Amino acid sequence: MTDLSDLPPARPWRGSALWPAAALLASLALWGYAVTHTDVSDLGDFGLVGALHPTFWAGLALLTAGFWFTLRGPHRHPAWAPAYVVGLLVMERATQAVVYPTPLYAWAWKHDAVVDHLLTAGRLQNADVLGDMAVYDQWPGFFAAQAALVKLLGVDSAAQFMAWWPLVSSLLLLLPLLLIYRTFTEDRRLVWLAVWLFCVANWVGQDYFSPQSVAFALHLGVLAIVLRRYADGGSGANGPGAGRPGVGGSGVGGAGGGQRQAVWTVLLTLLVVAIVISHQLTPGMLVASLAVLFFARHYRDKVPLITTAVIFLAWCLTAALPFLSATMPDMLRSIGDIGGNVATGYGATPTGTGAVTTSWVARLLSGSVLLLAVAGVLRQPVLRHRALPLLLLALAPLPMFAASSYGSEMIFRVLMFMLPGAAFFAAAALLPQVRTLAAVEAQGARPERRRFVWLPLVALLAGTLAFVPSYSGKDRISHFPQAEVDLVRQVVDKAPDGSLVVAADRNYPLAFADYWRVDHYWFLDDARQHVDLIVGEPAATLARDMASVEAPGRAYLLFTQGQFADAEMNGLLTRAQLDRIEKSVAASPLFERVAGNSAGSAYTLKSAKEAPEPKEAPEAKEAGR
Structure with missing residues (x-):
């Protein structure tokens, strides 16, 4: 079976750059005007949503429409889609950093305190000195790196740059996402629409100054390496790397291939170590993802799974053992209590019109993306067959519901780890039937029916606008x-x-x-x-x-x-x-x-x-x- 491919443009793109540039610049200009005319001194129950200048919404709508028509137009240049996605991240993740004089989120300030402790003490300490806060010294990777960054930048504390961390951490996700999606298709429409939907649906707020933000990017990096460099040659024509030069570890023979595979294994090991020493939950999610790929017989190379499991277990039995020993009884009691683990994600009771409304908007946004993903799986049989490993990765986090409530946040973390795969298939639902390159060459590019342009645009616009209340609707609490x-x-x-x-x-x-x-x-x-x-x-x-x-x-x-x-x-x-x-x-x-x-x-x-x-x-x- 031939690989999915981008539809070739009917005419050269060089003369068609004016309107995409105009739409992008106009939307960013509207955003710039909005953030300089937004007053956050007296936030109401709707948080930043009620305070934003109206031109923000106009700019976001224009950006979304420009992205869609640039993506779907016959003269699209490959540089415009990433430019629009970066514009989206700026509008999504940089707005708060510009309009608020201080960093958001009490948890971010807590992590700043941990960095300050490492700078003050100059070493890791145990529970005899720090009490419950010693857990951060047992997973010090992120905090040690930030302490070094504070020293390198010559600033007083991480508080001086952590307001921009959501934008930085979101930009870090782009490369591994692109590598993962390009493993299964070269259709740029599908790749960049999936990235856009991921950014829009990733409202759960784990991009702030935290170990999770970096660990998630590293998690996706490991998956990208495994999907692209450890594909089993026994998968034949049906494997994700079939017919793709340089994809799949077993597709490269000889001493040179063995040396390259050793390099990828070293890189994978370094990423896994960085994850394990930085965050408690992400290594478990990574083991579950790699296990699903291995036992589903899509990636038969044992190296990634064994490497991750051994490093994770070694850390748990050494540096993290004091914390795990103290919390193990509670962890064992929560195993299997799916209802309790899910319910604790909504342990607090939102009070007031704003809190209730924004909570439901966030749930509807996530539910809509997941339903679109199901529609994409059913609607695109070729893609479902080719990208089955990505579908498995979207389902792999679900068993974590039975493991723990993770401090009442497991439902949000599971959603976040499902999102890369779900966004890919959701994007497929918004595109017309994806055809193979051979079919396009034989039949020519057929014009799309009008409903395939306007209905997906309305859905994309609704989801993009819904991100704002989902992400910033409770800023009265966070600011x-x-x-x-x-x-x-x-x-x-x-x-x-x-x-x-x-x-x-x-x-x-x-x-x-x-x-x-x-x-x-x-x-x-x-x-x-x-x-x-x-x-x-x-x-x-x-x-x-x-x-x-x-x-x-x-x-x-x-x-x-x-x-x-x-x-x-x-x-x-x-x-x-x-x-x-x-x-x-x-x-x-x-x-x-x-x-x-x-x-x-x-x-x-x-x-x-x-x-x-x-x-x-x-x-x-x-x-x-």
Whole structure:
């Protein structure tokens, strides 16, 4: 069977570059105007969606239409599709970096604290020193690399560049995605439309400053090497590398071929090591993917699977053993509990029109792409046959639902790992019947019916626009104004060693700052019984909780904009309850206000000796702490 191929242009492309360039430049100009005229000082329940200047939506719509007609036009030049995709990533991933004065996401700030710890300590430390935060020193690859980058750039911390990390990490995905897709087709329409759909459907937010962002790119890099360089020659004409020079490890014989294969094995090993020492989940996903390819008899070379499994197991039994030993009972209990593992992905209850709406838009976006992928599998039998390994890779993450909830995030991670394969077949559903090169040469390029142009364009436009609320609709939670950063920094910098910083939850910048010398406590992590005690008698209960701090340490209590947004929008506490807690503390003689600005206030417990005796039963107190 001949390979899928791009349809040859009817006429040369050289004279047809004006309108694609005009559409691309116009859309970027609209985006530039929008981001410079967007006010994020007072975000509502719809986050950035409600704050964006209308020209942003016009620019995004124009970019999508320009991409579609450039992709489908008979005079397309191969450079325009990647140019439009990069434009999409700029509009998707750089907007927040431009309009917000500080980096988003409390988790990104947490990872900045880990990098700061490595720079401060100069070495890895264990749980005796760091407590629960020692887990990051057991998977230090990403953080060590970022510490080196901070030194190399000569900046004070990773916070000075991590706002741009979503754009950087998304650009890193392009090369492995292209290599994977080009393994199964040379039709540029299909390849670049699949890349576009991947970017649009990848809303789950794992592109921020995190080990997962880099580990996922490395994961795709390993798969690209395996698919292109380890294809088994026994697959014959049906294998993905059949008829393709240089694709498939067994297709190259002799000493030169053996040397080249050794080079690819070394490269694969380096990528696997980087994944294993950086992230807990991605190596397991990679083993599952390679196992599916091997046992489905599409890639019979054992080297990738054995190499990955051995390196992963070796790390788990050495550096990661302390963490795994402590968490193994909980991990074993969650095995097989598919309903519980999936349900915890929506453990919080979105509250308010904006939170509920954006949550459903995100689910509909993912569901639509998956349904399109099913349609593509059914509609394109030739492609289904040729790209069966990619279909298997899309299904490989599903068993992870039975393994663990992964801190209530497994459903989002599984979706992300399914997406490269799903986007490929979803793109096939939006294109007309893909023909082989032989069929085109025999019959000529037939004009497409109008519905094959406009209906897919409408679907593509709807999905592209839906990305924005899916990705940025909860920015009221994720965004921290500069005043909030300054407030928390003021408290942490003045806190003596051994101090305790208390807050409602960890959704604020620098929530883990100086965690090697300052302890942190978030009372919404407690059992509901204890939270109810705090709501009932805020000042007295919090004073008792903070009274155990020994001098010279001090106990601080923070109320910030980010905490209030998270608690309110996720149904943890109402605004009235939060206001009651803060007013009780402000009026109590047990607390003294030590800092404050437009983003919140900070209080310190005057004296542990003045704290009242507990009123609740001992078992309730222990459950709360």
